[in-house]
Amino acid sequence: NLKDQILTTNVWLEHEWQDHKFRWDPSEYGGVTELYVPSEHIWLPDIVLYNNADGEYVVTTMTKAVLHYTGKVQWTPPAIFKSSCEIDVRYFPFDHQTCFMKFGSWTYDGFQIDLKHINQVAGDTGDMVEVGIDLREYYPSVEWDILGVPAESHKKYYPCCAEPYPGQSTTNISMNLFNFKCNYENLGHAQKLKTKRA
Numbered sequence: 428n429l430k431d432q433i434l435t436t437n438v439w440l441e442h443e444w445q446d447h448k449f450r451w452d453p454s455e456y457g458g459v460t461e462l463y464v465p466s467e468h469i470w471l472p473d474i475v476l477y478n479n480a481d482g483e484y485v486v487t488t489m490t491k492a493v494l495h496y497t498g499k500v501q502w503t504p505p506a507i508f509k510s511s512c513e514i515d516v517r518y519f520p521f522d523h524q525t526c527f528m529k530f531g532s533w534t535y536d537g538f539q540i541d542l543k544h545i546n547q548v549a550g551d552t553g554d555m556v557e558v559g560i561d562l563r564e565y566y567p568s569v570e571w572d573i574l575g576v577p578a579e580s581h582k583k584y585y586p587c588c589a590e591p592y593p594g595q596s597t598t599n600i601s602m603n604l605f606n607f608k609c610n611y612e613n614l615g616h617a618q619k620l621k622t623k624r625a
Contacts, residue, residue, distance in 0.1 A: 429514050429516070431480075432511060432512055432513060432514045433480045433481075433509050433510070433511065433512060434509070434510050434511075434512040434526045434528075435507065435508070435509050436507070436508050436510070436528070437505070437506075437507050438505070438506055438507075438508065438560075439503050439504070439505050439506075440474070440486060440503065440504055440505075440506055441501075441503050441545050442471070442472055442474065442500075442501070442502040442503065442504075442545075443499065443500065443501050443502075443545060444472065444499075444500050445498050445499060445500070446469075446470070446494075446498055446500050447498050448498075449469075449494045449495075449498050449500060450496065450497065450498040451496050452496070453496050459496070460495065460496050461493055461494060461495050461496065462493070462494045463491045463492070463493055463494075464491060464492055464494055465489070465491055465492075466489050466490060466491060466492045466502055466504070467489055469492055469494075469500070471492075471502060472532060472535075472540065472542075473485070473532055473533045473534050473535070474530055474531065474532060474533075474542070475530065475531065475532075475533045476508050476510060476528060476529065476530055477529040477530070477531060478510050478511050478527065478528065478529045479508060479509060479510055479511075480509045480510055480511045481509040483508070483509070486504040486505075486506045487506070488504055488505055488506070489504065490502070490503065490504045490505070508528065510526065510527070510528050510529075512524070512526035512527070523574070531593055532593060536588070536590040536591065536592055536593075537582055537590055537591035537592060537593050538590045538591070539590075540593075541593075542580070542593045543580070544556045544559060544578045544580065546558065546559070546578075554579055554580045554581070555577060555578070555579050556577060556578040556579075557575075557577050558576060558577070559576050559577050559578025559579075560576040560578070562576065580593065581593070
């Protein structure tokens with residue numbers, strides 16, 4: 428929405444973590460290697476969109492989580508996010524727009540939860556993932572083209588505290604973990620501009 432400077436995205440948020448309480452030996456349970464459980468009954472990471480534009484910080488549709496016998500937990504809820512995005516149309520119709528989606532834990536610091544992008548390779552200490560959003564289900568627009576969707580993580584330290592806070596501070600208390608950067612390029616001379624959902 429160019430007028431209100433809001434990027435609307437319809438996404439599936441892929442969460443994955445280890446929980447030692449959910450380990451079991453499949454041979455002791457009839458070969459069962461995974462269970463589907465209501466996500467309301469287990470611990471969930473409190474990852475929120477900090478730069479939301481509508482006051483909806485969290486996922487509202489609670490889907491089931493998959494528990495694997497190794498202790499790996501996967502939870503992929505759908506969400507529709509509206510994030511603030513500064514739009515500059517000075518060079519219309521040849522403009523480029525960059526929108527950020529800033530995610531992070533609302534409660535936990537960097538000593539309590541170590542957040543990494545799901546596409547980071549184990550042991551990788553880099554802060555950048557070139558392809559931060561899976562666009563296989565993206566509906567292409569005749570007006571806009573997505574040029575890139577990198578993800579970058581940040582950690583911030585404050586004078587008060589020894590622990591790192593995953594993210595980059597936008598206010599005193601808002602920290603961001605991953606900045607999903609979507610670059611849009613106008614493909615034509617349209618009367619009314621709009622961005623498609625990624």
